[in-house]
Amino acid sequence: MAAITLHRLGKVYPGGVRALDALDLAIADGEFFALLGPSGCGKTTLLRTIAGLEVATEGTVRIGDRDVTDLQPGRRDVAMVFQDYALFPHMTVEENIGYPLRIKKVPRAARHDKATETAAELGLTGLLDRRPGQLSGGQQQRVALARAMACHPQVFLLDEPLSNLDARLRLEARTFLKRLQRELGVTCVFVTHDQAEALALADRIAVLESGRIRQVGTPVEVFRQPANTFVAGFIGSTPMNLLDAEVAGDAVLVAGARLPLPAPVRALVADGDRVVYGVRPEYLDLHPAPVPGALAGRVVVVENLGSSSLVSLDLPGPDGAAGAGLQVVVPEGREPAIGSTGWAVPRDGRSLVYRNGELLHATEPAGATTDPAHAVGPAADSSVTDSPVTDSPVTDSPVTDSSVTGSSVTDSPVGGSVPAGGAVAGSAAGSGAAGGPA
Amino acid sequence: MARTTSPPEPETATGGPAAAPGDPGTPLARRADAAGLGRALAGGFVLPGLVLIVLFLVVPALWTIYLGVTNYRLTGLAAADPQLVGLDNYTAALGDERFRTSLWLTLQFVFGSAVLGQAGLGFAIAWSLRDRHGPVRRLVEALVLLAWILPSSVVAFLWIALLDRDAGTLNALLGTPGMAWLLDHPMLAVILFNTWRGTAFSMMLYGAALQNVPPSHLETARLAGASTWQQLRDVVFPRIRGHVLTNLLLISLWTFNDFTPFLITAGGPEQRSEILPVYVFKIALSGGELGFGAAISFLMLLINLVIALVYLRTLGQRREARR
Numbered sequence: 001m002a003a004i005t006l007h008r009l010g011k012v013y014p015g016g017v018r019a020l021d022a023l024d025l026a027i028a029d030g031e032f033f034a035l036l037g038p039s040g041c042g043k044t045t046l047l048r049t050i051a052g053l054e055v056a057t058e059g060t061v062r063i064g065d066r067d068v069t070d071l072q073p074g075r076r077d078v079a080m081v082f083q084d085y086a087l088f089p090h091m092t093v094e095e096n097i098g099y100p101l102r103i104k105k106v107p108r109a110a111r112h113d114k115a116t117e118t119a120a121e122l123g124l125t126g127l128l129d130r131r132p133g134q135l136s137g138g139q140q141q142r143v144a145l146a147r148a149m150a151c152h153p154q155v156f157l158l159d160e161p162l163s164n165l166d167a168r169l170r171l172e173a174r175t176f177l178k179r180l181q182r183e184l185g186v187t188c189v190f191v192t193h194d195q196a197e198a199l200a201l202a203d204r205i206a207v208l209e210s211g212r213i214r215q216v217g218t219p220v221e222v223f224r225q226p227a228n229t230f231v232a233g234f235i236g237s238t239p240m241n242l243l244d245a246e247v248a249g250d251a252v253l254v255a256g257a258r259l260p261l262p263a264p265v266r267a268l269v270a271d272g273d274r275v276v277y278g279v280r281p282e283y284l285d286l287h288p289a290p291v292p293g294a295l296a297g298r299v300v301v302v303e304n305l306g307s308s309s310l311v312s313l314d315l316p317g318p319d320g321a322a323g324a325g326l327q328v329v330v331p332e333g334r335e336p337a338i339g340s341t342g343w344a345v346p347r348d349g350r351s352l353v354y355r356n357g358e359l360l361h362a363t364e365p366a367g368a369t370t371d372p373a374h375a376v377g378p379a380a381d382s383s384v385t386d387s388p389v390t391d392s393p394v395t396d397s398p399v400t401d402s403s404v405t406g407s408s409v410t411d412s413p414v415g416g417s418v419p420a421g422g423a424v425a426g427s428a429a430g431s432g433a434a435g436g437p438a
Numbered sequence: 439m440a441r442t443t444s445p446p447e448p449e450t451a452t453g454g455p456a457a458a459p460g461d462p463g464t465p466l467a468r469r470a471d472a473a474g475l476g477r478a479l480a481g482g483f484v485l486p487g488l489v490l491i492v493l494f495l496v497v498p499a500l501w502t503i504y505l506g507v508t509n510y511r512l513t514g515l516a517a518a519d520p521q522l523v524g525l526d527n528y529t530a531a532l533g534d535e536r537f538r539t540s541l542w543l544t545l546q547f548v549f550g551s552a553v554l555g556q557a558g559l560g561f562a563i564a565w566s567l568r569d570r571h572g573p574v575r576r577l578v579e580a581l582v583l584l585a586w587i588l589p590s591s592v593v594a595f596l597w598i599a600l601l602d603r604d605a606g607t608l609n610a611l612l613g614t615p616g617m618a619w620l621l622d623h624p625m626l627a628v629i630l631f632n633t634w635r636g637t638a639f640s641m642m643l644y645g646a647a648l649q650n651v652p653p654s655h656l657e658t659a660r661l662a663g664a665s666t667w668q669q670l671r672d673v674v675f676p677r678i679r680g681h682v683l684t685n686l687l688l689i690s691l692w693t694f695n696d697f698t699p700f701l702i703t704a705g706g707p708e709q710r711s712e713i714l715p716v717y718v719f720k721i722a723l724s725g726g727e728l729g730f731g732a733a734i735s736f737l738m739l740l741i742n743l744v745i746a747l748v749y750l751r752t753l754g755q756r757r758e759a760r761r
Contacts, residue, residue: 053657072660074664082654086654086655089676099659100662104663
C-alpha cells in the first residue's frame with residue numbers, strides 16, 4: 001500500500017516521439033485511479049513507466065517513500081495485469097498464480113497454500129489444475145488478478161482491464177474489480193480509453209491528451225466540470241455540445257438564440273467576448289413548441305438508446321446556411337418527428353462557458369448549486385422528473401414542418417395512414433418515430 | 439516434389455471415376471474428390487512425380503542395400519563379377535576400429551557444431567537482436583547470412599587461408615607464427631567452421647520463433663523479478679519448444695551428412711577429422727570398395743532415421759501433453 005508521486009515525468013522515445021511531457025501527478029494511498037484518454041495519448045506509456053517497463057527520460061517516480069525511477073520492474077513491488085492477461089499457457093492455474101512466489105524462492109508448500117487461498121478469494125477454487133486455455137475470458141482475468149495479488153504488491157497496475165471481455169461480462173467484471181479493490185485497499189492504477197469505464201470504476205481520473213494531463217478529478221468533477229473543451233468532448237457517453245457563442249450582457253448569443261449566461265462566470269467575461277457554450281445532451285430539455293431561452297433546430301436524426309433517445313438537431317447558421325449540430329437526450333416516449341423543429345432548453349446551472357478552450361469558472365463551482373438528487377452521478381440525470389415538458393406526446397405524429405410550427409400536435413395514428421401531403425420524408429419520420437413507443 | 443504426396447489422399451475415398459462429377463447423391467464422395475478428376479485422371483497427374491521419385495530415390499536406395507551385401511569394387515575382378523557376401527560388410531564395419539572412431543567423431547561434430555554451435559549461437563544472436571532494429575541488426579544478419587550463402591569451395595579456401603600454418607590470417611592476428619591449427623586441432627577447426635557456416639539458419643528460425651513470444655509474458659516475468667535465465671526457462675522455451683526441436687532435427691541431419699569438412703582437412707591428419715561422410719567417400723571412391731562403402735552408407739541412413747525418430751517422438755509427446 002503506497003502512494004505514487006510523479007514529478008516532471010517525461011518519456012521521449014528514440015526517434016523523438018514525446019510520449020509523456022513533464023507530468024506531475026500524485027496518486028493517494030489506496031486510491032483507485034484511472035488514466036483516461038484517446039489512443040496514442042500516452043496513458044499506457046505512463047502506466048508502463050510506473051511499472052518500470054519503460055525507462056523515464058526525465059523526472060522521477062516515487063512509490064511510497066522510495067524513489068523507484070531507476071529500479072528494475074522486479075524491485076518496485078508493483079504487479080501488473082496486462083490487457084491479454086499474459087497467463088503462461090504451459091502452466092496450470094495454480095502454477096500461474098504461484099509464479100511470482102516461485103521467482104521469490106518461496107517453498108513449494110507455502111506457494112501451494114498461498115495460491116489456493118488467493119484462488120478461493122477470487123472464486124477460482126476447483127480450477128487450480130486447469131490450464132489457461134481451458135478457462136473463459138472472465139476466469140482468465142481473475143487468474144491474472146490472483147497472480148498479481150499473490151505476492152501482495154504495494155501497487156496494482158491494470159492495462160485496459162475490461163477490454164478483452166464481452167459486454168455482459170464487462171459489467172460483471174467492473175463491479176467485481178471495484179469491490180476487490182475496496183476490500184484489498186491497495187493503490188490501483190488502471191488505463192482505459194473508455195470514459196464510461198473510468199467514470200464507473202475510479203475514485204479519481206486523469207484525462208490525458210498527447211502526453212499531458214488535461215484534468216485530474218473525481219468522476220463527478222470531470223463529468224460536471226470538464227476543465228477544457230478536450231475533456232468536455234471526451235467524457236460522457238454522448239459528447240458535450242460545444243457551440244460558438246458571443247457574450248452580450250448577462251446572456252450569450254448562440255446560433256441565433258439568447259441564452260442566460262451562467263451566474264458564476266458573469267464577472268469573468270465582457271460584452272462581445274467570443275466563447276464556447278457547452279451543455280451536455282442529457283442536460284437539455286426538448287420542447288415541441290417555442291419557449292424562451294431555447295435553441296431552435298430541425299430534427300435530423302433520432303437514435304434509440306433504450307430508455308432514452310438521442311436526437312440530433314441542425315441549428316441555423318449565421319447566414320441562413322446549415323449551422324452547428326446539437327444533440328439532445330430525450331426520455332423514452334418523447335421522441336420528436338424527424339424534420340420537425342425542436343426547442344432545446346439548457347437546465348439551470350448545467351451549462352458551461354469556455355474561453356480559449358479553458359473552462360471559465362468562479363471560485364464557487366457552478367455544479368455545486370444543483371440539487372442533491374443528482375449527486376450520485378451522471379446516470380441519474382437522464383431522469384424525466386424535473387423536465388418541464390408539455391403534456392401532449394410529441395412522438396407518434398407523422399407531421400410535416402408546417403404543422404409543427406402551429407404547435408398543434410396531432411394524435412393521428414402511426415403506420416400507413418400518413419396524411420396525403422406527407423412526402424417520403426414524412427412517412428419515414430412517422431415510421432422512425434413509431435419505433436420508440438411501440 | 440513434395441506436392442506429389444498429397445493428391446492420392448482425396449481419391450482413396452471415391453468410389454471410382456463414375457462417382458465423382460455426375461453423381462449428386464453422395465455428398466461424401468464429392469467432398470473426398472474435391473477436384474472432381476476421378477481416380478484415373480488424378481493418378482495420371484501424380485504418375486510423373488511418382489516415376490521420378492522411384493527412379494532417383496527408391497531405386498538407388500534399394501541398389502545401395504543390394505551393393506552393401508556384395509563385394510562390389512570400383513575396379514578389378516569384383517567389379518566385373520561381384521559376389522554376394524551376406525552381412526560380411528556390416529560385421530566388418532562394426533568391428534572396424536576406423537569406423538567406430540569415425541562414428542564417434544561424427545557425433546562430436548554433430549553435437550559440437552550443430553546442437554551447441556549453430557543452435558546455441560543462432561539463438562543467442564536472435565535473442566540479443568530481438569528488440570533491435572536498424573543498422574546493427576542488418577549488419578549482423580548480413581554477415582551471418584553471407585557465411586551461409588557462399589559456395590562451399592570458396593569458404594573452404596577462406597578457412598584454409600585463415601588457419602594456414604605459414605601465412606595464415608589467424609596466426610598473423612594472434613602473433614603465433616608456425617601454429618598449425620588444422621594439424622593440431624582438426625576436429626575443433628571443422629566444428630568451428632561448421633558453426634560459422636550454418637548459424638544463419640538457426641538465427642533466422644529462432645528470430646521468427648521469438649516473435650511468437652508475447653511481450654506481455656516476458657514483462658509479467660520481469661515484474662515478478664525473473665532474471666534473464668528465468669525468463670528464458672519459464673516464458674521463452676516453453677513457447678518455442680516446437681521450433682527448437684524442428685531446428686535441432688534439421689541441423690542434426692544436415693550436419694551428420696555434411697561433406698564440406700573434407701574440403702578443409704580431407705579427414706586428416708591421420709583420420710583425426712574423418713567423419714562418416716568423409717569415411718564413406720574414402721572407402722568407396724578413393725579405396726574403390728563400393729560394396730563396403732554401400733554398407734556403411736546404409737548404416738548412416740539407419741542412424742539418421744534414429745535421430746529423426748527421437749526428435750519426432752519428442753515433438754509428438756509435446757503435442758500430446760498440450761491437449
